[in-house]
Amino acid sequence: MRNLLLYLQYDGTYYHGxxxxxxxxxxxxxxxxxxxxxxxxxxxxxxxxxTDAGVHAKKYALSFFTDCKIPADRVAVAxxxxxxxxxxxLVCVEVCENFHARFDTVSKTYQYIINNGNFDxxxxxxxxxxxxxxxIQKMKDAAKFFIGKHDxxxxxxxDKDSTVRTVFLLDIVQNGDFINIFISADGFLYNMVRIxxxxxxxxxxxxxxxxxxxxxxxxxDRRLAGxxxxxxxxxxxxxxxxxx
Amino acid sequence: MRNLLLYLQYDGTYYHGxxxxxxxxxxxxxxxxxxxxxxxxxxxxxxxxxTDAGVHAKKYALSFFTDCKIPADRVAVAxxxxxxxxxxxLVCVEVCENFHARFDTVSKTYQYIINNGNFDxxxxxxxxxxxxxxxIQKMKDAAKFFIGKHDxxxxxxxDKDSTVRTVFLLDIVQNGDFINIFISADGFLYNMVRIxxxxxxxxxxxxxxxxxxxxxxxxxDRRLAGxxxxxxxxxxxxxxxxxx
Numbered sequence: 001m002r003n004l005l006l007y008l009q010y011d012g013t014y015y016h017g018x019x020x021x022x023x024x025x026x027x028x029x030x031x032x033x034x035x036x037x038x039x040x041x042x043x044x045x046x047x048x049x050x051t052d053a054g055v056h057a058k059k060y061a062l063s064f065f066t067d068c069k070i071p072a073d074r075v076a077v078a079x080x081x082x083x084x085x086x087x088x089x090l091v092c093v094e095v096c097e098n099f100h101a102r103f104d105t106v107s108k109t110y111q112y113i114i115n116n117g118n119f120d121x122x123x124x125x126x127x128x129x130x131x132x133x134x135x136i137q138k139m140k141d142a143a144k145f146f147i148g149k150h151d152x153x154x155x156x157x158x159d160k161d162s163t164v165r166t167v168f169l170l171d172i173v174q175n176g177d178f179i180n181i182f183i184s185a186d187g188f189l190y191n192m193v194r195i196x197x198x199x200x201x202x203x204x205x206x207x208x209x210x211x212x213x214x215x216x217x218x219x220x221d222r223r224l225a226g227x228x229x230x231x232x233x234x235x236x237x238x239x240x241x242x243x244x
Numbered sequence: 245m246r247n248l249l250l251y252l253q254y255d256g257t258y259y260h261g262x263x264x265x266x267x268x269x270x271x272x273x274x275x276x277x278x279x280x281x282x283x284x285x286x287x288x289x290x291x292x293x294x295t296d297a298g299v300h301a302k303k304y305a306l307s308f309f310t311d312c313k314i315p316a317d318r319v320a321v322a323x324x325x326x327x328x329x330x331x332x333x334l335v336c337v338e339v340c341e342n343f344h345a346r347f348d349t350v351s352k353t354y355q356y357i358i359n360n361g362n363f364d365x366x367x368x369x370x371x372x373x374x375x376x377x378x379x380i381q382k383m384k385d386a387a388k389f390f391i392g393k394h395d396x397x398x399x400x401x402x403d404k405d406s407t408v409r410t411v412f413l414l415d416i417v418q419n420g421d422f423i424n425i426f427i428s429a430d431g432f433l434y435n436m437v438r439i440x441x442x443x444x445x446x447x448x449x450x451x452x453x454x455x456x457x458x459x460x461x462x463x464x465d466r467r468l469a470g471x472x473x474x475x476x477x478x479x480x481x482x483x484x485x486x487x488x
Contacts (some may be wrong), residue, residue, distance in 0.1 A: 011365045056366070085368050120254045122300070122370060124329050 001065050004072060005078075005095045005244055006045075008060040011086040013125040013232070018051045018060075027051070027087060031062070034082035039068040048101045048189075049108060051207045054231035056126070058111070059090070061239040062099035095244060107168060109184040109238040110193045110228060114201065117177025127178065128197075129232035134204030136174055137217070141210035142203040143170040145217065146196060147181075153220035155196050156189035157228065163189055172200070179204075182237065191228050199226035245309050248316060249339045249488055250289075250323075252304040255330040257369045257476070262295045262304075271295070271331060272379040275306070280325035283312040290347045292483045293352060293432075298475035300370070302355070303334070305483040307345035339488060351412060353428040353482040354437045356473060358445065361421025365370055371422065372441075372477035378448030380418050386447040389457035390427075390440060397464035399440050400433035402473065407464070416444070422450075426481065435472050443470035 008031065016024035020032075030045060035043050045064040051057060070078055075092035083089060113127040116134050123129075146167050153163040169184040181200065184192055199216070202208040208226065216224045254277065260268035261458065262275075272291060275343060279287050291306040314322055317338040319336035357371040360378050367373075390411050397407040425439055425444065443460070446452040452470065460468045 009365050011368075086365050088363055088365050119332055121253050121330050121332050124255070126366060 001067060001097070002072075003063060003065050003095050003097050003099055004075065005061060005063045005091055005099065005101060005241075006075065006092045007090040007100070007239075009090055010055060010057050011125075012051060012054050012056045014086065017055065020041075020045050025202065027057075027060075030087060031079075033068075034079050034087075035064070037082040037222045038078045039066055040126075041066060041068060041104050044099070046101045048105055049236055050125055050229050051236055052231070052236075054125070055234045055236070056234040059100045059203045059238050060236055061241075062103075063095065063099055065097075080113065082127065093244060099241075099244075101239075104241050105118065105187070105239055106242055107170070107184050107186055107238075107240045108188065108236065109182060109240075110188070111180040111235040111237040112181040112183075112193060112197045113233045113235070114179040114181070114197070114229075115177055116179055128229050130201060132205045133178060134201065135206060136179065136204065138206070138210050139179075139197060139200045139204040142170050142200055142208075142213050143172055143181075145213035146170050150217050152189055152192055152217070154216050154222055154224065154225045155192050155199070157195070163182060165189065170196075183237075187238050194229040194231070194233060195222075197226075197229035197233070201229065202226040245311060245341070246316075247309050247339050247341050247343055248319065248336055249305060249307045249343065249345060249485075250319065250336045251334040251483075252301060252306065253332045253334055254304065254486045255299050255369075256295060256300045256303050258330065260297045261299065262291050262293065271301075271304075272306075273375070274328065274331060274389070275323075278323050278331075279308070279310075281326040282322045283314070285310060285312060290345045292349055293480055295478075295480055296435075296475050299478045299480070300476075301480040303482050304480055305345045305349075305485075307343055308341065309341075324395055339486060343485075343488075345483075347429070350486055351428050351430055352432065352480065352484070353426060354432070355479040356425040356441045357477045357479070358423040358425070358441070358473075359421055360402035362424055365486050369476050373471050374445060374448045378423060378445065379450065380416060380423065380448065382450070382454050383423075383444045383448040384416050385427040386427075386444055386452075386457050387416055387470060389454070389461065390414045394461050394462055396433055396436055396461070398460050398469045399436050399443070400466065400468055401439070404433060409433065409436070414440075421448075428450060428482075437478060438473040438475070439466075439469050439471075441470075441473035441477070444452040445473065446470040 046062040076089035079089040292305040320333035323333040
């Protein structure tokens, strides 16, 4: 039995998220079908994250055990012959037997893209089109309050026992009409990036003071944060492991 | 009766081109349906170009006559409420009664996007992914032979009486892994941009000498030119009229 770590890129527009569901087509199911076709094995893969419907991945990691002898460096090319063109296998490496793509993540980075210019038909599935002119400096002022170890209960959907996470980086990078938000953390709560993005948007619109962010974090109350930004602007951008 | 000139942007991925067809969904039909919904008139619009299935438009022009009283500067906003999100009305102006969006074009500009880096799932419907490393300088050397008034019979699909066109500009602009080809002319033959692109690609691959282009033009023989580049990399980029 070998344990393989595989990196993917996918356009999530036409999938109901990563995780297998009984009725809908998901990325996990599509990848497992391609593995079955190439490896002739029914394999259940472990993904690094459960991305939602419409969310994309520029670098997604998964791991799985196999008896198949295909050399690791040829797995990506082989799988791409069986994957649809909105999912691409990037690289595959053999890892130690106790490696797990979800539990062993050291950090993950998400990118969120806001289009603050005119609506662009070519980007309609790949960004959030925001009409109100956003003040980037205010957004940057607000962003710094999220960095560090905090209880992010105000910035999640649903409930969970442990809501403390460490944000390593929250960068806001302007590129013409597009505003890119990059956020790295040791882990993310459900909808955390999308709610932080919605909150930063409110700050950028001048409807919320950047200085209010510490209070909102402290309150542990979802109602005080901004709206949940839509899924199509969100990309899993990077996943880091200790040894790979 | 007023004559209106309307500019559009559309993602051609899911349309069978511009022109109305009996069986398939086209951009023209979709726009006319939106006009019917807003203007309550059955109007046949005149488009500036017959783009093929999968071809996009960053700026497309059409004109039509109407009895409707909606002010021209409110037409785009009104139509966007009835158009699907892969077609956007940009601007509408009232024009003189003998204006025609197709016959009055002074020049049109097309953009062709080649991805010369790794396959990118997000760009799969928006560029031609070319693996062989292309030599941009050779492509630029070849490009200059196309500029001017020439018989472009070698660079068209099908046949036509008059195959002389004037190319005003053929620019090749690199942007990271992406190679953008911009070509302006007084008119284009069927598949002309895609065949010129396929020919430039051959030159970039080192399979055809840039200096051979004048001979290929002179031969008026389609078989001597390069392959027809696929539709998804092609964009109608601009349309110019004398007075608008």
